[in-house]
Amino acid sequence: MLLTRVVRFVIIRGGHFSSVTPHDRGVNSRTAGCDVLDSSALTALIEDPTSHSIAAAVARLIHSGELAPGDRLPTVRELAADLGISPATVSNAWQALSRAGLVVSRGRSGTLVRGAPRDWMPERYRGLDASADAALDLSRGTPDPQLLPALEGSLSRLSPRAETASYQQKPDIPELHDLLRETWPAPVESVTVTNGALDALDRVFGTVLRFGDRVVVENPGFPPIIDLLEHYGVEPVGADVDEHGMRPDSLASALSSHPAAIVLQPRAHNPTGASMTEDRAEALARAIGRVSRGAGPLVIEDDHSGQISSSPDTTLAGLLPERTLHIRSFAKSHGPDLRIGALGGPRALVDRVVSRRMLGAGWTSRMTQRLLFDLLTDDEAVATVARARTEYAARQRALLDALGAHGVRLPESDGLNLWLPVSDERAALVALAAEGIRVAPGEPFQVGTSSPHVRVTVGVLRADVHRVASALATASRAGAE
Incomplete structure (x- = not known):
């Protein structure tokens, strides 16, 4: 794992520099003010300077607690210079993290790690909170409004x-x-x-x-x-x-x-x-x-x-x-x-x-x-619901067939959702966010024994089935050793 490397982060805290290893810093060991992750420290955790690899590295830091809500990421130009790549590549990584709901852009204040979901939401609901925008949101579990009577x-x-x-x-x-x-x-x-x-x-x-x-x-x-x-x-x-x-x-x-x-x-x-x-x-x-x-x-x-x-x-x-x-x-x-x-x-x-x-x-x-x-x-209302039932079944069948063509074979699925096994849940979420697709993480659905999955709301998938299937198949393998 990348996070096991002995790397010292340089965190700028309230105008002062502080040197810590990843394991020195816990979620609750913050000081007042906005902390900034030093660009050169982040480059040491990035094995492959692609937008996906950059986003995945930052996502791991966020989920492990090494980056806390409110911490500021390096600027696009600063990290691009340290990695020797195009600023557009870093910008795409930051956009993928934003679509995954992990960071938020604050204009001149920079890109910050997103805070905790709204406190009024129950704990497992918080894990499903999808407050960030996505070009195609397949995370909600809700019916297609166009199929309601x-x-x-x-x-x-x-x-x-x-x-x-x-x-x-x-x-x-x-x-x-x-x-x-x-x-x-x-x-x-x-x-x-x-x-x-x-x-x-x-x-x-x-x-x-x-x-x-x-x-x-x-x-x-x-x-x-x-x-x-x-x-x-x-x-x-x-x-x-x-x-x-x-x-x-x-x-x-x-x-x-x-x-x-x-x-x-x-x-x-x-x-x-x-x-x-x-x-x-x-x-x-x-x-x-x-x-x-x-x-x-x-x-x-x-x-x-x-x-x-x-x-x-x-x-x-x-x-x-x-x-x-x-x-x-x-x-x-x-x-x-x-x-x-x-x-x-x-x-x-x-x-x-x-x-x-x-x-x-x-x-x-x-x-x-x-x-x-x-x-x-x-x-008329009864006929509308009957058509919706047929359409949801057709959307399930179309996506299952398309996934099968990409080597992902799943059992028959009924209703609005599909349960997709993945190699690494967080890596899959980030990979899909990079494609403009949001799905729900699998962890909040599980009690006791668990395995990495994501939930896909197929019921709202009206088009682009083969593109979505390709992205899902690729994401299912993201993070594999």
Whole structure:
């Protein structure tokens, strides 16, 4: 590793010079003022004077803590002179670091190491923060706005006045409630509307889990779920995922920790795109224990992309009805700003969630519920969602085929995302940033054992598939010894 070399950095601190080795300086050993990395010290860490190698060397210094937020990089002309290369090469390296969100240009103040992400963001969300610009942003995990149904017609049919007459009204409008029950993947005792999937998860966690409990989660899995569990003082226990979702053998091992619950994504798993088959659901039910009756951990299913998934609607609720809570979100299919989803399962559990919610948010806006009901029953909106489902599947297929042509072969992926193994995560991010492409780092998605990956939001990839595939293939090998 380059950072193991004995190199003494000359850091200019508040107008004074200080000589330190990389290991002398920790993240917390800063003095007041803006520190400046000496150009000649940086050149000793650059093996190959290309824009990619320069950017990678600086990225390693930032991630190791040798460069701290606010430190100033050498000027383009200064480093170019020390390396004997064109200033344009250094400028391209600085631009790649900026696109990767690692540095920020402050005009005459120079190029500075970017500060920590916004403090209001949960820890793993911070690892996904993509505040810097990129020509092609494939990091967000959001649906393509062009594939969402138009709202004008449904909005025009809403009542012009708010309809709530009492704070003690039933929280769900009857039409939507009945439609949800009719389309639920298994017979269900009770259904209630929530403000999206994460709201439902939050309500369930806060209602049924206790401080110190353990909960089995997918590894990799959705970062906010892990953040949310840790917020409640609950310990996440990772169970590995393959092309069909959570692995039964890994779940069986995790069950030895006596968890209070298991959280899984049955379709279009984020980040891998895996979807659970009927055989896998039966195997998981057997691993959990008694299929029909009896004590055991609660199963919480997060079907966040159901209506745009091309996989069958598979659930454990038909096998473990007394202990399965199924969550359905309409954010990916109908728009994140609708903030609406549904929770269904045993009446005793759902009623506890509804009762607790009545003391806080109370209910999901009934106007929003009527808007969703209209979208779910309007022929044009239904056709738009169907076209989106077909288009997302085509984009996945196109990128998988293009990656295969570049020697990167991955299992089938469903929904919006693709999970790409890489040799070195940070090197891959920098290499893609140099191409104007942003993807999400894999580290925030993993709990327990981990391996270098990046998540690619294929759902927003409308064109340039072969160029993107080439860049992804090259980035997957970046940093290899």
